[in-house]
Amino acid sequence: MPEMNEVREARIEIGQVCEPGDVAAHILLAVAGPQTTADVVTGRAASIPCLDEYVEGLRAAGYQDPLKAAGEALRRWHARAEQLKPASSLREQMAEIGAHYLVPEDAAWPARLLDLGLSQPYGLWVRTGSRGAGTARDARTALAACEVSLAVVGTREATQYGLEITHRIAARCRDTGVTVISGGAIGIDGRAHASALERDAAAGRRGMSTVAVLAGGIDRFYPASHHRLFEDILAGGALISEATPGGAPTRWRFLQRNRLIAALSGAVVVVEARVRSGALSTANHALTIGRDVGAVPGNITSELSAGCHALLQTTASAVIAEPDDALRLLKRPDGSYIPEGIGPSPMPNARGIARARVTDGMTEKQLAVYEATPVRRPVDVARIARWAGLSADEALGVLADFDLRGYVRRAEGKWVRTR
CATH class of the missing domain: 1.10.150 (DNA polymerase; domain 1)
Structure with a gap:
C-alpha cells in the first residue's frame, strides 16, 4: 500500500x-x-x-x-x-528487530488513544517476536490485545508486600485473558510483566499476555537490568514506544509515556506509590480521560503507600482489596464485567472511601460543557459553546453553576476546569 x-x-x-x-x-x-x-x-x-x-x-x-x-x-x-533520519531507513532497520510503525490511519489503531485529543501520539513503534521475528500483523495483534487490558503500575522501590500483590493481580489477569500493561521499570512494573509471563509459561500458552510501554526508543532496552525480561516480553507480548528509535528515555519522556499507559488500558491499578511519583502521574492521566482507577491500600506509616491513600482520599479511585477488585474495573457500557466469571464485589461499597465522580448525575448539557472546558489553558465561552454544541448563553449558564460548585474557575474572562 x-x-x-x-x-x-x-x-x-x-x-x-x-x-x-x-x-x-x-x-x-x-x-x-x-x-x-x-x-x-x-x-x-x-x-x-x-x-x-x-x-x-x-x-x-x-x-x-x-x-x-x-x-x-x-x-x-x-x-x-x-x-x-530517513523514515524509510528507520522502518527497514526496525523491521529487522521485529518492530513496525502503526499510525492513526491504520484500522488496528486503538480507538482509546483518541481520548488523548491533541496529545494523541503521531504513531507507535510496536515490537514483537524473539530475534526479530515480529511481523506487522503481530504488531496489529498487540494493539488489539490492549482492548481488554489492565495497567498495573507502581514504585521502583517496591516492598515485598507490593511485589506479592502485584503478582496476584497479574496472575489473575492472565487467568482471565486480560493483557497486563505497564512501563517496564524496576519494581512493581517489572513484577507485573514477569508474573503475567510466568502464568503464560506455566499454562503452556502463548499470546499477548503483557505489553510494556517504553519511554525511550523501541530498540533500546531500559533499564538494562531488564534486558532478559524484555526478551521474554517479546516472546509472549509486545514492547511499544512513540519515541524515535535510538531515543534516550529522559524524564520528560517518562512523564509523556505515562499518558500512553493510561490511554491504552481499560483501567489503571496503582499498587504502591509515593505521593509524588510517576505511577500517580499515570493514574491522574487515566482519571482525566475517564478511565477507572484502583489503588491498593497499605501500611499507613509507609511512604510507599501514601500515594495510594491519597488517590483513595481525593479521587473516585476504587479500593483494591483482592485481585478480582482490579478486574471489576473493566466493564462494558452496559455495566457487565469484561472478564468472564467475575461477579460483583462482596463489599457493599468498594468505593466507600472515595468521593463521587464530578460527572455523576450530570445532565447531557452539563456533561457537554464539562468535557468541552480545558483543564490547562483557559478559553472563552464562545469556544466552549462551539465545542459543546450549545449557544453561548446556555454554556455560560452551566459554567456559572460549575463555578459555584468549584468545578471550573474564571481567569480574565476565560474558563478552565479545576476538577
Whole structure:
C-alpha cells in the first residue's frame, strides 16, 4: 500500500521533529494531513498551506497570537529537522528487530488513544517476536490485545508486600485473558510483566499476555537490568514506544509515556506509590480521560503507600482489596464485567472511601460543557459553546453553576476546569 507507506513515513518524520503533545503540530495535522505536515515541519514546504484555517485552529486552541505561535513552532521544528533520519531507513532497520510503525490511519489503531485529543501520539513503534521475528500483523495483534487490558503500575522501590500483590493481580489477569500493561521499570512494573509471563509459561500458552510501554526508543532496552525480561516480553507480548528509535528515555519522556499507559488500558491499578511519583502521574492521566482507577491500600506509616491513600482520599479511585477488585474495573457500557466469571464485589461499597465522580448525575448539557472546558489553558465561552454544541448563553449558564460548585474557575474572562 504505497499511500499508507507515505503516511507512515510522514508521521515518522513528524515524530522526530515534534514533541508529544505539541498542540501546534496536532492542529496542523488536522488541517493539512500527515504528508503536508511533514513537509512543513521538516522545512521542505516553503509556507504553511491552508494558513487561515490553521490560524483559526490555533486561536480556537487558546493561542492569543496564533501567527506568532505558528512562527515560533516553525523555528522550533526546523531546528530539530536538521537531525532528521530517513523514515524509510528507520522502518527497514526496525523491521529487522521485529518492530513496525502503526499510525492513526491504520484500522488496528486503538480507538482509546483518541481520548488523548491533541496529545494523541503521531504513531507507535510496536515490537514483537524473539530475534526479530515480529511481523506487522503481530504488531496489529498487540494493539488489539490492549482492548481488554489492565495497567498495573507502581514504585521502583517496591516492598515485598507490593511485589506479592502485584503478582496476584497479574496472575489473575492472565487467568482471565486480560493483557497486563505497564512501563517496564524496576519494581512493581517489572513484577507485573514477569508474573503475567510466568502464568503464560506455566499454562503452556502463548499470546499477548503483557505489553510494556517504553519511554525511550523501541530498540533500546531500559533499564538494562531488564534486558532478559524484555526478551521474554517479546516472546509472549509486545514492547511499544512513540519515541524515535535510538531515543534516550529522559524524564520528560517518562512523564509523556505515562499518558500512553493510561490511554491504552481499560483501567489503571496503582499498587504502591509515593505521593509524588510517576505511577500517580499515570493514574491522574487515566482519571482525566475517564478511565477507572484502583489503588491498593497499605501500611499507613509507609511512604510507599501514601500515594495510594491519597488517590483513595481525593479521587473516585476504587479500593483494591483482592485481585478480582482490579478486574471489576473493566466493564462494558452496559455495566457487565469484561472478564468472564467475575461477579460483583462482596463489599457493599468498594468505593466507600472515595468521593463521587464530578460527572455523576450530570445532565447531557452539563456533561457537554464539562468535557468541552480545558483543564490547562483557559478559553472563552464562545469556544466552549462551539465545542459543546450549545449557544453561548446556555454554556455560560452551566459554567456559572460549575463555578459555584468549584468545578471550573474564571481567569480574565476565560474558563478552565479545576476538577
